[in-house]
Structures are given as structure tokens and as C-alpha cells.
Amino acid sequence: MSSMQSSADTLPAAVATRRPGAVARTVAEDGALLALACVLGIVESWVPSPVPGVRLGLANAAILVVLVRSGWVRAFRLSVARVALVGLATGTLLGPVCALSISGAVASVSCMAAARRIPGLSVVGVSVVGAFTHVAAQLIAASVLVASGAVVALATPALLSSLPLGLATGAIAGALVSRLEGMHRRV
Amino acid sequence: MTRADRIAFVVLACAALLATPVTAAREHRSSSGSDVVVQGPDGTRRLPLDADGSCTVRGLRGRVVIAVSSGSVRVVESSCRDQVCVHAGSISRPGQAIACIPNGVIVTVEGEQRELDAVVR
Numbered sequence: 001m002s003s004m005q006s007s008a009d010t011l012p013a014a015v016a017t018r019r020p021g022a023v024a025r026t027v028a029e030d031g032a033l034l035a036l037a038c039v040l041g042i043v044e045s046w047v048p049s050p051v052p053g054v055r056l057g058l059a060n061a062a063i064l065v066v067l068v069r070s071g072w073v074r075a076f077r078l079s080v081a082r083v084a085l086v087g088l089a090t091g092t093l094l095g096p097v098c099a100l101s102i103s104g105a106v107a108s109v110s111c112m113a114a115a116r117r118i119p120g121l122s123v124v125g126v127s128v129v130g131a132f133t134h135v136a137a138q139l140i141a142a143s144v145l146v147a148s149g150a151v152v153a154l155a156t157p158a159l160l161s162s163l164p165l166g167l168a169t170g171a172i173a174g175a176l177v178s179r180l181e182g183m184h185r186r187v
Numbered sequence: 188m189t190r191a192d193r194i195a196f197v198v199l200a201c202a203a204l205l206a207t208p209v210t211a212a213r214e215h216r217s218s219s220g221s222d223v224v225v226q227g228p229d230g231t232r233r234l235p236l237d238a239d240g241s242c243t244v245r246g247l248r249g250r251v252v253i254a255v256s257s258g259s260v261r262v263v264e265s266s267c268r269d270q271v272c273v274h275a276g277s278i279s280r281p282g283q284a285i286a287c288i289p290n291g292v293i294v295t296v297e298g299e300q301r302e303l304d305a306v307v308r
Contacts (some may be wrong), residue, residue, distance in 0.1 A: 120191030152210045159203030
């Protein structure tokens, strides 16, 4: 009995990476950022917008931080989880609005992961790429769903407004990344 | 903001500016003109919506005069009692319709591009 107990105790340490605290830290950080992304997404859905489809995209800042710090696999998972949770909270899960969010989220995370590999592109540039592809994917999904000329008329203003908003979220994400790095050095 | 950031920003801005004209041009080429479909007791007639003109249909109670002008269609004159069809005014978008029930005449606009009446979220 005592031998079983000891083997069960040593197992997690063997499974974990060399630094035992690293896994717990990553899980905690991802959890906090998922919560942040969800809250930002829900709060954002309350903010009225002058043009339909134009939103701040603050939730993308949290996803971008995960992408920079933990890689694209975690960012992808977190992004999908965020869409599901926000959909559940706002009551749009599995509806047409949710189809727009999921297509935007998947496209932006994939393109941000690709943009991250381009040398010289900073967090701000990656964020701009993410915001642009998010809007573009949503427009494509909307044109499939609606099949109307209104979506086409919306394309240029929506895509243009995504660029400064991408700059803003990129700046926020950059600040968050440097803050988190400073925090880790201190701990 | 690095140099690569600026390049990405400018490239995306150009793509955004081109998005509406390019897709609108493609849509315009593929869409065909709408038709006016007039269903009456004597059968169905089709009129092009982009050519002005008028036609007279024999209804159950008398004649119904339908006029197409500048891309919209309306019932000008009808032999019915209540004149609901005349007061309905002119229609132009695909899916819209005017009906004269006493005469058994229905005028609808048909086209490839369907528009939504309303969006609820």
C-alpha cells in the first residue's frame, strides 16, 4: 500500500517538464487569460457600435498574449473555448452570430500564427493581421449566410476600421506581454 | 512599430480599399435583371423590370392595368371595388408582391438577389 502511494506521488513529477512549476503556471495563466478573453468578449457585446460588425476586438488581445507566450496550439484552443463560452453567456451559441464568431476566431488565430513566423513583424503587426482576417472571415461567412449585396457594401468600411482597432489591441497585448514577462522575472 | 508592421498595415489597407469595388463588380456581372411576373386568370406573363411599359390583364371582374416605370411596377387601374392593389403603390425589390384578390391577379417581382426584410439578433 505504501509503495503504491509513493509511486503515485512520483508519477506527476515524472510526467511534468523539468521545471515542476512550469505546467501549473501555464495552466493558471491560460485559465486567467481565457477568463479575461470571455469577460472582454461579453462586455464588448454590450457596447453599441455605429457600424454593424465593427467591434473593439479586445478579446483578441488576450488571445494574442497566449499566442506570443504559449504558442499557437494553446491560442487556438483558447480562442475556440472563448467563442463557445461567450456564445453560451450571450445566448447566441449555435446561432448565425456564433457561426460568424467561430469563423472569425479560427481565421484570425491561424493567420496570426502564420504572421508570427514572418521575421520583423512585432506584436502590433500580428494584431493588425489578426483583426483584418477576423473581419474578412466574418464578411465571407456573412455573405454565404445572407447572400445579399449589403455585405459587399460593408466590406471596405469594416476592413478599414479593423486596422486602427488592430493597432490598439496590439498595443494592449504588447503591454500585457511585457508586464507578464516582468512579473515572471520577479517571482 | 517596426518596418514590417508598416508594410503589413499598408498592404492590408490597400486590400480593404479594393474589397468593395472588386466584389461589387463581380456581383454585378453575375446578377441578372429582375422580372415582373403577372399571374391572372388567363395565365402568367413576364415583363422585364428594367424596360418601361405597361400591360393590361383581363381579371375576373374586368381589366387590370399594370405599369412598369424606372425599375418599379405598380397597378395603375383596376376594376375591383376596394382598389387595394392600386393603393399598394409601386414595388421594385425581388420578393415583393401586389395582389388584386377580386380580380385574381397577382404581380410579383422575381430576381436572383433576394434581400432580407429584417435581421433580429
